Amino acid sequence: MKGLIIIFVCICSLFACNEAPKNNTMKEENNTGKIAIAIHGGAGNLKKLNLTPEQETAYKATLDTALTAGYAILQNGGSSLDAVQAAINVLEDSPLFNAGKGAVFNHEGINEMDAAIMNGKDLSCGAVAGVRHVKNPINAAMAVMKNSEHILLTGEGAESFAAKYGVEMVDPKYFFTELRWQQLLEALKEDSVELDHDGKKATAQTFTPEQLREEKYGTVGCVALDKNGNIAAGTSTGGLTNKKYGRIGDAPLIGCGTYANNNSCAVSCTGRGEDFMRNTIAADIAAQVEYLKVPLDTAVKHSIKEKLVATKGRGGCIAIDKQGKIAAEFTTTGMYRGWIDTNGLKEIWIYEKK
Numbered sequence: 001m002k003g004l005i006i007i008f009v010c011i012c013s014l015f016a017c018n019e020a021p022k023n024n025t026m027k028e029e030n031n032t033g034k035i036a037i038a039i040h041g042g043a044g045n046l047k048k049l050n051l052t053p054e055q056e057t058a059y060k061a062t063l064d065t066a067l068t069a070g071y072a073i074l075q076n077g078g079s080s081l082d083a084v085q086a087a088i089n090v091l092e093d094s095p096l097f098n099a100g101k102g103a104v105f106n107h108e109g110i111n112e113m114d115a116a117i118m119n120g121k122d123l124s125c126g127a128v129a130g131v132r133h134v135k136n137p138i139n140a141a142m143a144v145m146k147n148s149e150h151i152l153l154t155g156e157g158a159e160s161f162a163a164k165y166g167v168e169m170v171d172p173k174y175f176f177t178e179l180r181w182q183q184l185l186e187a188l189k190e191d192s193v194e195l196d197h198d199g200k201k202a203t204a205q206t207f208t209p210e211q212l213r214e215e216k217y218g219t220v221g222c223v224a225l226d227k228n229g230n231i232a233a234g235t236s237t238g239g240l241t242n243k244k245y246g247r248i249g250d251a252p253l254i255g256c257g258t259y260a261n262n263n264s265c266a267v268s269c270t271g272r273g274e275d276f277m278r279n280t281i282a283a284d285i286a287a288q289v290e291y292l293k294v295p296l297d298t299a300v301k302h303s304i305k306e307k308l309v310a311t312k313g314r315g316g317c318i319a320i321d322k323q324g325k326i327a328a329e330f331t332t333t334g335m336y337r338g339w340i341d342t343n344g345l346k347e348i349w350i351y352e353k354k
């Protein structure tokens with residue numbers, strides 16, 4: 001009898017050990033099979049006047065290519081994580097945006113980039129900061145996520161790690177663009193630290209002083225929902241023109257510029273990183289959705305239009321939840337952005353209104 005009781009107790013404790021932890025990682029999937037994706041290419045002082053029709057077309061075409069690349073992966077049953085990476089790769093490879101090719105210069109005239117990627121399914125994430133040779137920093141972030149016990153690697157260490165896992169390295173000359181160089185020279189004159197789309201910087205190919213003074217941020221980001229009900233977020237940036245002393249922004253900091261959690265939402269931000277860091281904007285949005293159960297657009301609006309603004313922060317973000325609801329908000333006059341919603345409807349926007 002005593003033996004039977006012992007066996008019974010052992011069996012019970014065995015089941016108790018295998019009980020799924022009541023945390024995010026084991027959360028029961030409640031997926032609808034829907035897919036959706038949203039991207040941004042930076043927020044800033046974007047006015048119709050500042051862009052020629054040709055430039056507007058070029059920006060929209062690249063945003064379209066990025067959306068299409070990410071969406072194709074989702075349509076083929078791929079993961080939100082892969083879709084985010086694919087969309088960001090397109091934007092990183094374009095000189096139009098402040099990420100990868102086209103990244104802004106730091107004070108020493110060097111392109112130093114940051115990126116992060118996060119999987120809402122299990123909260124796995126990876127990030128790199130201050131990398132100078134990585135062609136697509138989001139790929140290095142992905143390599144960290146998949147292969148490292150750590151989350152954020154910086155500088156040379158991040159680069160050797162990425163190289164070890166086959167991430168493509170390039171000569172720093174690859175990142176040079178004349179516009180960003182002129183922007184640095186202008187910022188050095190004024191000793192100012194500029195946001196790409198928000199400083200006095202332009203998108204023009206010949207640069208008037210006014211154009212160089214246009215205020216814009218050019219960080220790129222993507223959030224997506226895959227057919228398995230998993231959301232993901234990624235952000236990639238060159239940071240701020242004329243940044244000094246190894247300055248790192250919000251993009252590679254989980255919960256600041258980038259965050260994803262199936263229990264709430266996925267978020268990617270753009271703007272002056274310091275303000276996103278002090279307000280932990282991405283985590284703030286997710287916390288409202290998770291704990292207050294507010295709709296995604298309400299949470300995004302509160303964090304960007306009230307919390308960020310209260311500390312004089314500027315910029316914006318895109319977000320998606322597990323139902324595929326998409327929200328985009330910014331404090332500036334525009335934000336390069338686009339999405340394909342759960343009905344397959346595609347929209348691409350630059351200014352507040354089309």
Ligand code: ASP
Pocket residue numbers: 042043098195196197216217218219237238239240248249250251257269270271272273274315
């Ligand atoms: N958030 C980026 C940073 O502060 C800049 C940007 O969005 O363009 O590094």
